[in-house]
Amino acid sequence: MGIFSRRQSATVERTPVAGPPAGGGGVALDPALRALTGHWTIDGPHSRIGFSVRHAMVTTVRGAFADYDSALYFDGDRPSESRAELVIRVGSVDTGVEQRDAHLVGTDFFDANRFPEMAFRSSSAVHEGGESFRMTGDLTIRDVTRPVDLQLDYLGSVMDPFGYERAGFDGTTTIDRTEWGLVYNQRLAAGGTMVSEKVRLQFDISAVRAGS
Numbered sequence: 001m002g003i004f005s006r007r008q009s010a011t012v013e014r015t016p017v018a019g020p021p022a023g024g025g026g027v028a029l030d031p032a033l034r035a036l037t038g039h040w041t042i043d044g045p046h047s048r049i050g051f052s053v054r055h056a057m058v059t060t061v062r063g064a065f066a067d068y069d070s071a072l073y074f075d076g077d078r079p080s081e082s083r084a085e086l087v088i089r090v091g092s093v094d095t096g097v098e099q100r101d102a103h104l105v106g107t108d109f110f111d112a113n114r115f116p117e118m119a120f121r122s123s124s125a126v127h128e129g130g131e132s133f134r135m136t137g138d139l140t141i142r143d144v145t146r147p148v149d150l151q152l153d154y155l156g157s158v159m160d161p162f163g164y165e166r167a168g169f170d171g172t173t174t175i176d177r178t179e180w181g182l183v184y185n186q187r188l189a190a191g192g193t194m195v196s197e198k199v200r201l202q203f204d205i206s207a208v209r210a211g212s
Contacts, residue, residue: 030130032157033076033079035076036076036157037076039071041210042070042072042206043206044068046206047205047207048202048203049065049204050201051202052200053196055195056194064093065089065093066092066094067092068086068088069086070084074167079127079133082133084122086119087118088117090104090115090117091105091110091112109184115143118139119139120137120139120150121140122137131154132152133153135152137150141181142180150201150203152203153170155170164208166206166208166209167207168206169203172201172202172203173201174199176197
């Protein structure tokens, strides 16, 4: 897939990931996808890259990041060669509560002074059929890198009134934060914990073709 001053970087050229023929194992591709082949960047003001966690076992807290750089390449003929890179400044986290945001960037969680950035860099992509794709890559948080699978759904493309070619994607994955060293928690008297170990990452992306 803030992950939020919304920044966009120039497109980064990366070595294509080798993979199966178009469609990934013979899965039929929508011909319209071929027209999307090329480099894209995330349009921050019209995108949301965030997360949600269970709090005190009874509710859900949602947050997002406001400052990040992105480089996307989509190959409509060979989706296996599509790739993505996202570098996020963790100090830009926003959950709507200033005190909670300060706790998240502190040493109990992101430790932003020591580890100011988190990153996702894809390693492979597979077309699963229709408008659904699976992208595998490395997620780095607090200098710990582990593989994750991202479910990615294509929402469509359009030329907007200002001449920007846009493509929409929704991405989701769930991780265990303790595997990246985010182990802080408090036990509840009735059982359970204040903050769930499972975190759902959400990528609501409006991508703009580079140079458009």
